[in-house]
Amino acid sequence: MNHDFLKEKALQRECLITASIELTQHCNFKCLHCYCPSNKVHMDYNDVIACVDKLYNMGVLYLTFTGGEAFLYKRFNEVYLYAKNKGFIISVMSNLSYITDVTKNLLIKYPPKVIMVTLYGTSTYEYENFTINKTAFRKVTDNLCFLHSNNIDFMLKVIISKETIPAVLKGKFDDIARIYKKEIMYDAIIFPQKDLMRGKLSQRASIDDIISFEHSDPETITFWRKSISNMTSQACIKCGGGINSLSIDAEGYASICSLYVEDKINFLSNDEKTITKYLRDSHNKMQSYYINSKCSKCEKKTICRWCAAYANLEHGNSSEPIDFMCELAQRRISGFTEEQ
Numbered sequence: 001m002n003h004d005f006l007k008e009k010a011l012q013r014e015c016l017i018t019a020s021i022e023l024t025q026h027c028n029f030k031c032l033h034c035y036c037p038s039n040k041v042h043m044d045y046n047d048v049i050a051c052v053d054k055l056y057n058m059g060v061l062y063l064t065f066t067g068g069e070a071f072l073y074k075r076f077n078e079v080y081l082y083a084k085n086k087g088f089i090i091s092v093m094s095n096l097s098y099i100t101d102v103t104k105n106l107l108i109k110y111p112p113k114v115i116m117v118t119l120y121g122t123s124t125y126e127y128e129n130f131t132i133n134k135t136a137f138r139k140v141t142d143n144l145c146f147l148h149s150n151n152i153d154f155m156l157k158v159i160i161s162k163e164t165i166p167a168v169l170k171g172k173f174d175d176i177a178r179i180y181k182k183e184i185m186y187d188a189i190i191f192p193q194k195d196l197m198r199g200k201l202s203q204r205a206s207i208d209d210i211i212s213f214e215h216s217d218p219e220t221i222t223f224w225r226k227s228i229s230n231m232t233s234q235a236c237i238k239c240g241g242g243i244n245s246l247s248i249d250a251e252g253y254a255s256i257c258s259l260y261v262e263d264k265i266n267f268l269s270n271d272e273k274t275i276t277k278y279l280r281d282s283h284n285k286m287q288s289y290y291i292n293s294k295c296s297k298c299e300k301k302t303i304c305r306w307c308a309a310y311a312n313l314e315h316g317n318s319s320e321p322i323d324f325m326c327e328l329a330q331r332r333i334s335g336f337t338e339e340q
Helices: 004-014 045-057 076-086 100-108 123-131 136-149 165-169 172-179 201-203 207-215 218-229 272-291 308-315 324-335
Strands: 018-020 062-066 089-094 112-120 152-161 184-187 247-250 253-256
Touching: 045 076, 062 076, 062 272, 076 089, 089 201, 089 247, 100 136, 112 136, 123 136, 123 201, 152 172, 165 172, 172 184, 207 218, 207 324, 218 324, 253 272
Parallel strands: 018 062, 018 247, 062 089, 089 112, 112 152, 152 184
Antiparallel strands: 247 253
């Protein structure tokens, strides 16, 4: 099945097809960059099942379980199997440090579409320093071996931060990825916490270091040169949030994406028609923020990846530019534009 093609068609036809459920905000890591709120909750099991049933009735096909750390959810196995039996194509977002033997057997028998794993270091020291968890690195590497040896598909991601940039620049994460014949996705964007506490922004890597890393990778150079050559003055951002996707947090509130905190709707206490209208209205509101912002007329907008949800987290204003993204975009344009 060509999942990317199916999702693209769903976006074109404005069909809700993708959803995520935050099972818990609890985590066994205390990552220096984490955007989860300070006061953490988990979703009641019966509410999770009710959400799964409702998403099924709404025609959702792709379902992602997230956290916190999704595998820490006490009844994860029951929820996973229930959703599998409903016919959902399931993905899991995880730090991969905690998978019980029972869960491993379940994943072998009923594998997910993919497990999306974020790496926070390349050694015991680096992991402990970033996650404040002394045994994390060993457990993560053991579980990567488990997934690989049992042909359970996984993706690797790295957040480029002050703490991870030394290993990034030395290619140490790429070395890990090569063991499993995987590519790795790097992301330099760090957000404030969802309760709008801004302390986490101090973990952003310097723009000099980000550009230095990107210049070291031929594929990244090709990507940015192509993106720069295709810069557009389009009047809106292509975003499926609220059109073909939604996100449900651990308190049972739905929004157009996991980072959209401006307003939400109780997913279980409202009917499908009300939820669908809310999602469309929120999507349109996000687009209006963009159209009425300074960013809509900026030539750099397709390079900086600005988004109203990002802006709201950054400084509580969904229409304002994000200085960090502006400067990073300008440096990319200056650094990757091919000489004529």
